[in-house]
Amino acid sequence: MTNRTSVILKVNNLKVKEEFNNIINASEGFSLFNADESKSCDLLVMEVGDDIDREFKFLRDLRDSGRAREIFLTSSSSSPDILMRALRAGAKEFFPQPLNKEELLLAFSKFKKNGKQKDEPAKKAGKIINIVGSKGGIGTTTIAVNTAASLLNLPGVRSVALIDMNLLFGEVPLFLDIEPAFNWGEIANNISRLDSTYLMSVLSLHPSGIHVLPSPTALDGINAATPEVIEKLLDVMRTEFDFIVIDSGQSLDAVSMRILELSDSVLVNAILSLPCLINVKRLLDMFGRLGFPEEEQVKIIISRYHKNSEIAREEAEKGMGKRIFWSVPNDFQATITAINQGKMLSSVAPKAEITKNLGELATKLTGRAEIKHGKKGFWGFGLQLKQYESA
Numbered sequence: 001m002t003n004r005t006s007v008i009l010k011v012n013n014l015k016v017k018e019e020f021n022n023i024i025n026a027s028e029g030f031s032l033f034n035a036d037e038s039k040s041c042d043l044l045v046m047e048v049g050d051d052i053d054r055e056f057k058f059l060r061d062l063r064d065s066g067r068a069r070e071i072f073l074t075s076s077s078s079s080p081d082i083l084m085r086a087l088r089a090g091a092k093e094f095f096p097q098p099l100n101k102e103e104l105l106l107a108f109s110k111f112k113k114n115g116k117q118k119d120e121p122a123k124k125a126g127k128i129i130n131i132v133g134s135k136g137g138i139g140t141t142t143i144a145v146n147t148a149a150s151l152l153n154l155p156g157v158r159s160v161a162l163i164d165m166n167l168l169f170g171e172v173p174l175f176l177d178i179e180p181a182f183n184w185g186e187i188a189n190n191i192s193r194l195d196s197t198y199l200m201s202v203l204s205l206h207p208s209g210i211h212v213l214p215s216p217t218a219l220d221g222i223n224a225a226t227p228e229v230i231e232k233l234l235d236v237m238r239t240e241f242d243f244i245v246i247d248s249g250q251s252l253d254a255v256s257m258r259i260l261e262l263s264d265s266v267l268v269n270a271i272l273s274l275p276c277l278i279n280v281k282r283l284l285d286m287f288g289r290l291g292f293p294e295e296e297q298v299k300i301i302i303s304r305y306h307k308n309s310e311i312a313r314e315e316a317e318k319g320m321g322k323r324i325f326w327s328v329p330n331d332f333q334a335t336i337t338a339i340n341q342g343k344m345l346s347s348v349a350p351k352a353e354i355t356k357n358l359g360e361l362a363t364k365l366t367g368r369a370e371i372k373h374g375k376k377g378f379w380g381f382g383l384q385l386k387q388y389e390s391a
Contacts, residue, residue, distance in 0.1 A: 004031045005112060006040075008068070011047040016074060019099050020045055027108045043111060044068040048075040048082060059089040070111065074099065087257060088291045093228075110228075125238040126159075129365060130246045130263035131301075134270040134279040139303040141166075142335055142345075143269055143328065143358065144247035145175045149208045149344045150362035151243050157366075161203065161211045161241045165259065166249035170215030177342020178212065180204040185216035187233055188225040199236050208344060211241070227258035234262055243366075257290070265365060266293045267325075269301045272311040281320050299325035301361075306330045326361050329353050 007030050011017040024030050024045075033041065044062065048055050062068050073086050074095040086094045093107045129147070133140035141164075148162040163184065164170035173180055182202035187194060203211040237244050246263070248256055260266060268283055270276040280300065287293060300320065302313075305327040317323050334349035341348060345355040 004029055005042045006030075007032050007043045007045060008041040009033075009045050011045065011074065012049060013047060013076075013097070016047060016097060016099060019101070020074075020104070023101070023104045023108060027105070027112070029112055030108070040067040042069045043072065044070070045072045045074070048073055048077075048086075052082065052085070056085050056089055059091075072107065083254070084290065087261070088289075126241040126244055127264040128234060128238070128244045128246065128259075128262055129265045129267065130248055130259055131267045131269060132248045132260075132283070133250050134268060134276045134283065135273075136250055138269060138271045138276065139328070139335065140249065140269045141171050141175055141247050142339070143267070143301065143303065143361075144245055145172060146345050146355075146358045147362050147365075148210050148243075148245040149346065150359045151245070151366070152209050153346075153359070154362060154366060157242050159211070159241045159243075160209070161213065161237055161244045163213045163237075163244065163246045164215040165246055165251060165256065166215050167251060170217075170247070170249075172212060172247060173214050175339060175342060176206050176212065178204055178206060180212060180214050183214045183216045184225065184233065187213075188229050191229050191232060194232060194236055196236060196240055199233075199240065225255055227254050230255050230258055231262060234259070260287075260290075261292045263293055264297065266298045267301050268298060269303055271304050272302060272309040272313070272316055274311070277311070277316055277319055284320065284322060295322075298322070301325060302327040304328070304330040304332075326364065328357055328361070 007024055009017060009020055009024070009032060011020060021032065024032050046055070046059070059071065062071075071089065071091045072093045072095065073089075073091045074097060075082055076097045078094075078096045083094065092111070095103065095107075131140055131144045131147070144162065148160050151157055152160040162172060164172035165184075166172075181204070186202060187199070190198075200211075203213055206212055234244065246259060248259060266287075268280055270280050284298065287295075287298060300322055302316070302324055306329070313324060313327070331349070331352055331354040334345060334352045334354055338345045338348045345352065345358065349355050
């Protein structure tokens with residue numbers, strides 16, 4: 001019996017409880033207990049009812065005490081508030097009612113499989129750098145593409161992947177002048193096949209050496225891209241790459257939230273304009289409510305910076321309530337030339353300030369070398385980058 005998985009079922013709706021009972025009893029390797037029969041369990045299946053505050057407080061206490069290894073939630077309501085609270089409570093699965101039998105069977109099967117693998121030594125995981133735009137058209141893709149290429153040029157970095165998560169409007173292939181044969185839609189539709197071999201067969205290798213996974217150009221695969229699918233994709237990619245750079249655009253849905261949760265660094269890109277800075281503040285507030293990513297993981301990037309901006313750097317920091325981690329100088333000519341030619345900035349403007357800047361950003365993100373500027377400062381700030389490490 002030691003290899004069996006203990007499940008506590010805390011469901012009030014009798015029909016829903018019976019459905020869960022049938023699934024659990026039909027699934028090999030599970031032992032079902034009532035809530036008063038065991039103080040701890042491998043899996044808690046709980047229904048969220050009318051007293052939401054009390055029930056989520058119970059879940060938080062349970063999670064903090066370590067009495068349940070994983071949590072599955074179900075509810076007759078799928079309101080954004082419940083979904084957000086479920087994420088914060090650490091729920092692994094959320095099942096809307098009426099229940100879908102196939103989804104339940106898949107979830108329990110996956111849980112059992114992961115349980116068998118939990119004692120296996122973990123492979124060294126690559127780092128996920130998630131770049132989020134506070135607004136469209138402010139250079140988020142330029143930063144993602146050129147940061148990925150710069151990372152690969154650093155000593156000791158052997159492999160870098162670039163993922164385009166801009167639904168339908170991803171432009172990474174245009175920025176790189178490539179025509180990929182596959183996108184993450186194909187992976188979402190064939191998630192059962194996903195392993196390292198399959199992954200590497202669908203990625204496009206750019207001449208720079210970075211591996212590219214673009215977004216779908218049509219609806220195919222978008223609906224199949226669930227948070228669980230994206231998590232499995234990133235788990236496999238972590239085993240293959242030193243760094244995974246994600247161009248998340250401005251998406252804010254269940255998939256993008258799961259990516260935020262899994263990211264090692266979240267770069268929020270903005271320009272010094274009021275709409276952008278307001279959006280950054282809203283994003284930071286949302287991160288605080290979600291409980292992830294951690295504050296130290298979030299870094300503010302200012303694109304198209306020039307020192308004579310109408311909104312001063314210090315004023316922007318005060319409004320956002322967070323210090324700026326990095327500023328990318330404004331160089332419209334070099335940037336638009338690179339975009340139109342489908343090349344890296346290092347190819348069209350190797351000596352430009354912006355090219356050097358993005359290379360230094362990659363170095364800063366990895367912590368592989370300390371970057372210092374002279375008294376004047378690279379953009380005339382009169383400050384050393386070391387001062388921003390706690391931002």
